[in-house]
Amino acid sequence: MRYSVCLMALFLLFSACGGGKKRDKKEVAAPAKTESVGTVHFFLETSASMGGYLKGGTTFKDVVADVVTKANQIRPTSLYTISGKAPQPVTGGVNSFVAQLATTPLATGKSSEMHQIFKQVGSKATGNDLAIFVSDCILSFPDADIKSNPEVNRSDASSTLKNNIYDQFASFSKQGIGATVLAYTSPFNGTYYTYQNQKQKLAGEQRPFYIWVIGKQKLVGPFVQQLIDGLTTPPIKRLDFGAAGALNRYDLFFALNKKGDWRADHNNVTNIRMGRKAQPVEFAIGLNMSGLPDYAQAEAYLKSNLAATADNGAVKLVSVQRKDAVKTDRMSDREQKLLSQNTHVLTFRVDNLFADAAMLTLKLPVRFDTWYTTWSTMDDRTEAGRKNKTFALEHLMTGVREAYQTGGNEFANLTIQLKK
Template identity: 25%
Template structure:
């Protein structure tokens, strides 16, 4: 291990030793020697937790303030370039501006009852908000020795995992194995660390940012070359990982990270089914009408999910629009490009297909019609349907966003050539996904159930 290396992961053959030898679960103390971690909490179901990605709206209890947030800032030598010491007319970095503001937001937030702040050196040390913010602004005074990623993650899910609480780890997550032979075990080591405490409702949200970087850069692999003493002409990535029970992660994301300009990936987080309705007078075509019971009353604010088609053929196609209110979902799942790639229409005895996905405009928001209540719209076209009523589903599939692979490199020896990438990032994410998804494929973000039927 090298002192300036960030979050060093040793080969798999040494993983067991590191997880007990680097620091133990009981060895999380302040530098003055006072234990600061909460008592061990056995795995429990979170009261009011969203049980699946297709649940109804969250209960009032699930929207109450979170019990606690623990923020951990990694302060090893490879992080110094994000937090250079002031002097000589040097400007602060975007990392410093961003993280200082985030810490302030957490400290002031009424969405969280208790806040704790930590530096991660050889082990986590408890800081006050002012101390940790001072480190971000003034630079790392004593860079840490290397710290093992699996040990850190194991500690967070073992010692800080409680109902209604989350932990936020801020780091560049550079994986620095002792030799290339450890690379194939990155996923396994991350999976084992997150799985060891047996948290059945574990969720992880990953947020990716980039910043200018003013200091020494250390390649992940020793064989990649010596450190770059004055780096870099390109931005360097850093990350927020939010870990905790699924419902708590969802609530923290919504309260404190929903407006962050970041790349995102969410694993094991569950969301309520968004409000939706067919819109019979919005960009519709052909002969169809609402088939819902009582639809003729057209009550204000009513939603409709049955399409009754009088006639449909190649010569007389039917088009209808489904309005969706996705404002409660993370920005990733509101992104039109993501929706276009991952929305799926599932039906029987019909050729119905999605032809367009688009976001609300100033015109739709200002409309006096029901379309004003929706953030996104899905247009469907069909020319054929069966002789009886059939279910029709609009499903948003949960697929890993493309940026994870785009930000991954196998050789970070020259950031100025490779660009803003992180060594083995996709393998780290593989390890997270293996725990939060389990043996099953990822469940959809949501399903909207419709009914398609011919007119009688």
């Protein structure tokens, strides 16, 4: 009898240990393989309208030289100039190109429609490659159209030109390609072309220019941040257009930030004890938000925009933590593995459950900054009308925004089951 009892105890012991190992494997998935940037393709627009940025000592030359050099330190960078024809490869490497910025008249090409340039630039942002494009981003019809109708740029920018941009970036969005825009201003010394194609000589007037980084959003975000961290002159403004799709996966932590009485069961919160004598219930989830634009990852944005609704309960977000801010000294190995797979930890409090089960839905809507409206003008014939402004920039950026912000477009859409 004693022998049988001992055998039964050993059997239960090994079964329990074996079950624990199986749960570890099931609950803690192996970290996803991190993708890395391949080649960076750098494009400098060299139509005649860009010439004034390259004469004399200008912020433009300093920033472009810095961007090219720092990008090449991050990943190998190929160089091109682009205007009214196919991109022209630049030979001699980065150092030679930087020297040409100071010594060679580069901006001598014919103007080209912006959506056509974006098409050629974006064709290089395939796979894990990224494209960087530097331009004044002035929307314009071809010269022949302006000559026929001097007002065509102003009258049709909000329709034809905007929708040309929309069409091109909608194509990028379908391919999972996003974009980040960095905005600067620089003294301009040379010929400026108004929306009517009339020439005006400028001497040191401040003119905006823009640096676009185009490629897979999950690669663009980290690359841009690494690039900015190394730049001597940071951008004045930034705008991120994402194409990563709605985030729908999360990891439920079983001890981190836990309060109250509940259990984790297959990423659901179960066995919740409610009532006046029960402790408040709080639980934390991990989200990998690396594929979202940087502003959408900010604590202030998440607290202001994340909608948490429960069909049979009252739940609210109580804290947002970046992975690096989480204290791991008392965390189990299993939870540290979960944390390593995510960028953020969001903690929620269950204030009430009105039934035995509730479905918690978390939605993070896509919202874009609109600073570009103050950088835009529709009459650039005078210094007052164009200083620190770009003709029709609002319509260009609106076309891009509409390509990514469609219908119920969301950065995240998650559901979590809550059970008593």
